[in-house]
Amino acid sequence: MHILDTGLGVERLTRYLVITVITRPRTTAQKQAFYRRVVDRLHDELGMRKEDVMVSMVQNTDEDWSFFGGDAQFLPVLQAPW
Template structure:
């Protein structure tokens, strides 16, 4: 169950943003095998000055389509993480013309006792999930 935060620059229309969210969610379902309906996404749009996304010395060029994915998630295998990065960037490039160089990922692993989906309960621990 990832909590997915996505940061983009302002200026994209609603169709673009909805497609972006759907692509990420569909890749999550396919690669991480999460149950359908396990969708926790927060999209934030920023003014250009609010996103300083450089290249860490790699020579990567960024455009107005720079997109940052930050996922808090149960532990995932290295293979699954790499497959997720690949699936998302392939579809973003094909369907939204977002260059692969504009997509940045950061995954933060956590454990079952780090989640409560409501009612002050730890559903992974009490058997609800």
Template sequence: MPLVRIDMIRGRSTENTRAIADAVQQSLIDVLKIPERDRFQIIALDAGLGFERTTSGAVIVHIFTQHGSTTRDKQRLYRTLAQRLAASGVDGKDLFVSSFENGPEDWSFADGRAQYVEGDLAVPGHCPIHDHRRATGVARGQRRPPRPTMLLCTRICCRNPPCVKPSTWPYVLSSSPAR
């Protein structure tokens, strides 16, 4: 769930502003594989940019997201943004992109609570089964105590099945022993 802030010079039409926002969203969907419904954008007009490179004006895209994107992913995202925004009339020389990565402890969606940390929300792109060491406080290399009932993760994000988790997680019960 990236949070995106798009700064641009006032004077663009509503349609052009919408096209820019749509191009940014589609780039995130295509490159970072975020769900289409995860559209959290702040559009700021005349936010004190203080510089211009061409007559169309600067567009600055700030992307706040959780850790996990590789350098290649980011480079591909920057290229995709430039290509899609060019179709919306943004000159490549006017495009500035900054990407900020942080962890689940850095997000609060309501009531002053860290919903990812408190377990109210699943961390995007992270399987709670693979992240069980962080969730249970077991350090890397240590063994966790055996659990009587184990579950098999059925989420798409799991690439190393079979992964198991104590029965407190809402996953399919596995008839195979824990590995």
């Protein structure tokens, strides 16, 4: 995988970390606090450069999950109308 600058002016090393989080909807403030905490801890505990960590979130809800059998297990069971 190659992570492009995308015009943000950041220079990355050849080693970097990409984190994708699947989550329920969160506020902007919650997301920003999470990004900061992850990057700060990776920097403080592992010595990673903050410029070499990319985090993205993918939001979904209960209807977006089927664990088996073609059913959405997190949704209420729909009863037939008859």
